[in-house]
Amino acid sequence: MYEWKLNEIVDNDLCASCGTCAIVCPNNIVVFEDGPKLKEECLRKGHGMCYDICPRVSSGGYQIRIRGDFKEKEEYYYGKGDIEGQNGGVVSTFLKYLLENKKIDGAIVVGDECWKPVSLIIQNPEDIEKSAKSKYAISILDALRKAGEIGIERVAVVGLPCQISGLRKLQYFPYLAKYDGELGKNGKILKLPKIQYLIGLFCNKKFKQRSIEEILEKNNLNMEDIEKFDIKKDKFVITTYNNEKYSIPLEDIEYCEGCNVCRDFDAQMADISVGCAGSPENYSTVIIRTKKGEDIKNAIELKEGVNIEFIEKMRKLKMDRFKREIERRRNSGEKISYYWITDYGGVGKRADNTYFIRIRAKPGGWYSTEEINEIINTSKRYNGKIKITNRGAFEIHCIDPYYVEELVLELNKRNFITGSEGPLVRAILACPGGGNCSSGLIDTSELGVIIDERFKEYPAPYKFKIAISGCPNKCVRPQIHDIGIVGVKYPETNENCNGCGRCADVCKVEAIDVRGETSYTNYNSCIGCGKCIRACPNEGRDIKEEGYMIYVGGKSGREIIDGISMKLMDIEGIINLIDKVLKVYTKYAQKPQRERLGAVMHRIGTGKFLEEVKLLMDGDV
Template sequence: MKWKLKDEIVDTEMCAQCSTCAIVCPNNLVKFDEKPYLGEECLRKGHGMCYEVCPRVNSFKYQVKIRERFKEEYYYAKGDIEGQDGGVVTTSLKYLLEKGEIDGAIVVGRDEYWKPVSMVVQTAEDIVKGAKSKYTVSTLEALRKAGELGLKKVAVVGLPCQINGLRKLQYFPYHSRHDFEIGKDGKPVKLPKIEYFIGLFCTKKFEYDNFKEVLEKYGVNIKDVEKFDIKKGKLLVYLKNEVKEIPIKEFKPLSGCKVCKDFTAELSDISVGSVGSPEGYTTVIIRTKKGEKIKEALELKEGVDIEKIKKLAEKKVKEFKEEIEKRRKEGKKISLYWLGDYGGVKKEPTGSYFIRVRAKPGQWYSVEELEKLTEIAKKYNLRVKLTNRGTFEYHGADGFEVENIIKEINEAGFITGSEGPLVRAILACPGEGNCGSGLIKTYELAELIEEEFKEYPTPNKFKIAISGCPSSCIRAQIHDIGIIGVKYPKVNDNCNGCGRCYEVCKLECIYIRGSYSYTNYNICIGCGKCIKACPNEAREVLEEGYIMYIGGRGGKKIVEGFTLKVKDVEEMKRIIRKTIELYNKYAIKPQRERLSDVIKRVGKINFIRELMS
């Protein structure tokens, strides 16, 4: 049977065996026994959700990271329930259940032969049953069971690959650009909301049969084992009256684990493991706001040996690179899934990659910067496309060179990005000092806005444009946020009716009566041309500031945004901030709804009322 994941990931030994694909199939066609397989024929041949959530197709880490705003706070702790090392995971889950933060948790328990079993737990007693570490293939299929049981919100305890797959599930519409796949019954798979992601440190997993055989070789009956642990390159096997040490190299790691470089479960809310902590304690890395809540359950102490953690993390990355290079030399098919860790990188139809360099504010580049960008293109034999937002795009990049190219882009003072559902590069005209019509310094304003909103996550692309005057050569009116500088005139006693202002006014909103000029403010757009042109300094500034357009868009359907008058930059930034906040709040179809769609659905009056509150 034809199955896209089998051809591209499973048969190429790239599969992480995380089981995310088995969780999401609405027709329950994807089965899992050590690795995924297709139980029945798939009408779409795997061109669906199973493929799209796979972390080994594309990690999608960049988009997850800008949304979760990850950090790293290192502590060690001991829980009040017995578990692996300090029992932090069991204590944290008990706390979340008692506080009503979750209805249940998805953990991995075991049978009497230490074969991992995916479990839904809803009580503290059940949590303890899944408290010890397992080092063979485990799945999280109980997430699906939790949905069938009617659970609404859960915590998940998983390995780095599993957390990656489930984060892709959490943000599914943001990378797939559509909703969950619909099954034959007309419904998507029913899953609870994952409220908390608890990640476990992981060097690698082992094949169960091989794991059991090695234990038997060392005289260990797996039924007699009370606990496993890994320390200093050895598997510690805790029996009733002794602890046996078996070199890790004796065990056969999963082929997919060899191409993993995430040791600490970087996409979790909290990451836990024994490395870096005193004996009997657990290292805890707090990464997100959700992770902050879990801190309340634990008595945290500082003093983690961070270097020890980094050393193991670097070792895993080194082994990953060596394995990839080995497979490359052998001519094996490799999914470059990790390129999803970077912003602005996409695969082209030809199989090569394009890399988008985020444009400088207002699209101003120094000669030296242009030389550096050109040198990179020459070095890697890349084609260069200048987009209509002044962004550099490199095309034709070899996938294995992408990380090196990005490193050189960063060293040149640039970042990659400005692609996907986020605030794109800010477009600006030359502005005051560079264009005779300019009323505001567009470059300085673009810098201020870029500083706060660069790569800021949104439900769909979000474009900002700044025009130095109402001529709006850059079409600020059809951007999500458009900003136009304005100056409205007033006439003083120096006016002698010479008529120069009348001649330069393209909208014919000025008329002369005797020795005096008058302005029709119902027509005047505040371009300021009459103020600059008056030879007698008879026209002064009555009012100046900015006109903001909110909710415009170009592309498939043209929409002009509604307008607001703004006097200063701080108020402007507040409005941008609030607009994005409301967009994120009310969007229900990520990657399908632009801001204009949300405003239309919510109602312009309602949107403006909340925007200005």
């Protein structure tokens, strides 16, 4: 056996048998025989894309959901297609629609050779019907790899929940793994088609092909005799072409061991989920999860009235089996991968293999005494330690992975958001601001709340940091943030000035010159701190201009870059600017999780970047 990092999943019966690892290997050395294994030595011993893509290593669910255009509330329907297929032929009819309307160039489905599942590429709509049967044995979607090799660019993929999870990770791989893909021995990244639609199938468990063949042999049946397989309640139903039916108890059929640690009955990462549960006989339930999934409404007449309670029951049955297996493994000391932890934001692994949970900082870092007590008491209950980050967030550290999900859900119930980690808009850093600090010119907390309501956990190519400084002292370093905001107040002299010089005394940048009975401001030096206005004993200084000065494209860390300063804006302008900067940043970013805003601006040209932002702000694009 070759050394392979994924053996920690495969050898511990955690493997979902989804086959994603075999699809993405650039050297094509992962083979699938009742499970994945290496057929020759891997130079990096599996420390690459096969491991990072595995849905049993991590789900990547949180980052996927904030990027995947998922609907706030799923839509439940049932329907029947115009192609004969398992439970109404809904999937086949939808695929035919997508092909006929040129929305995809090919469909990746599971067909069969004498009921042995094989992965197929279908480009001709008329060929769809040939694959229109449910396959209950383990299969992988390796035709996706072949589709890339022959130049197919856009595909729809039909798969089981585990396969959908792996392929969703593939769609957003750079955001999850922080690199574009693994280089093969030829120095290139494997070319795969763009997945336009993911269609998930309801699944309780996957049976081993060998076990199905043994069942048939016991009943003196050949694969060639079988018209269809089906699952009815707790029976595996075999129907022959002679219309003979055989009902086999499900417990008599060996299934994939990794199914015990699966908690997804209805492919919750799919654009559309389809299955017979919850719908009338010969119909299929259709769950629309994304805006893209709504396209199925153009292909099939959908009806309301799905038995959602029954679907919830099936979900619970699978979740209960999952919980029993995790508890059994915990008690026996067997490996648990805790892949589902990444369904939640703000969760990270520590060097000692325990976890931390980051609570997204309140805007400006303000907390009530009650909120702090709740965080402290919650941490105590889970034997955690508390760290306060430099952005004012609380992190609860040293948490046993077994309790991470429970802790996150408890925090959510107490109205704390876990997050502010990864490629998204981070918690806003702000100084105390006006009303709290004697130098503050603006209410930083109020502005922080407005920005946070609009951009909280908003996806970005890389971390995106915003800072608000109440005055030009810039205590929170706004100039080295992706977006920096500074409250400013510029003075002008009025007729009450008598040249007493008090304004010059308080000016720290020596921008004021007193000549005779009046004072003059050098606006090339003035930073707009407003101190001279407040300090004048004669009310001899008025506000010439006030508002928010903006910096765009700054950063700190390995490389320190000062942002580009912009003209003064009001709050509405700031929201518009942030929105358009994020859009242009996303458009031009080539290396997710590696390229900060300032780097993208430098690469394409700061002038070009800001001009495009301006056009979007003005509504000219």
